[in-house]
Amino acid sequence: MIRNSQEIIEAVRLLKNNLETCQPVSALGVDNRRQIMIMIEVISVGCTQNWIDNKYLTFPQNMREKLDNTEWRSATDAREWLDGLFDIDDLLYPDAVSQKSWATVLPGVDIRKQ
């Protein structure tokens, strides 16, 4: 593990804050908060890749290209952060935005004429 205790404390703080402010669901229907909670666990405890594979992969998903397994992927990303491969900012989800207007829901369509 490359990260020191200060970096880990700060990362967990940022992720816990992100849990409150993030978009709850991605455009692909994935629960972002669940992904953040998984990353907090891996970073807080210092889970090994072996532990992550055993917990989140099920046969025949032991090929590590199974990106459809979002939980395994988030846990592995957190492990890679612990190994110093990228910055914590890359793990943070975009903040929730304000309510959409009709113009963004159905651009170019006048709903009153339907």
Add this chain to the structure above:
Amino acid sequence: MDKHYGHIVANILTKNGYLISDVARKLKVNTKTVHNWLQTKNLNVTVISSIGSAIDYDFRSQLPEVFVNKRPSKIFIVDDAELDSVIVKIGLKQVLGNLDIEVFNNGDAAINKLLEISINDPSLFPDYIFLDLNMPIMGGWEFLEAYHQLDIDPQNKIRIFILSSSISSSDVFRAISNPLISTFLSKPIELKTIRSIFCGA
């Protein structure tokens, strides 16, 4: 030569001046997720079409073999809110053109219709169902329970989307965990989301 779908998508993003952070913000994921996608050789069609919708780019010209979904001909909307049903209907017709859309204002009416079809002619099953959660008489969760108990679609041909205004993480997780459900969509649904679902249409 095998195509690397992730690299192809990455090249298109670069050519069109998009950063990984732009795509991440539009698709509401973190940048590491986008980075992972671009490193994936066999990137799935849902992700490719979602990225395409986010940057308003049609990947079918580069990756025609990926977009092999059958064009849907029949869709059920199960929602008691008339305005929400209208929005979904308009969006579907904008993206897919003319198709057969039936609207039900509660789960019980939809289950009865599906039972009738299963007895008379299963070829008339809808291709997709957009299902609200909070409805009178029979809500979305009760509908799914009945759908499962009655074994309405033993061949799993119908794809079901939850379409709800709920932001409860327990609802989202419950939906994602249910094998009958393709995905959880938030109301109001956007055109770009509809395009990303029906990527081959």
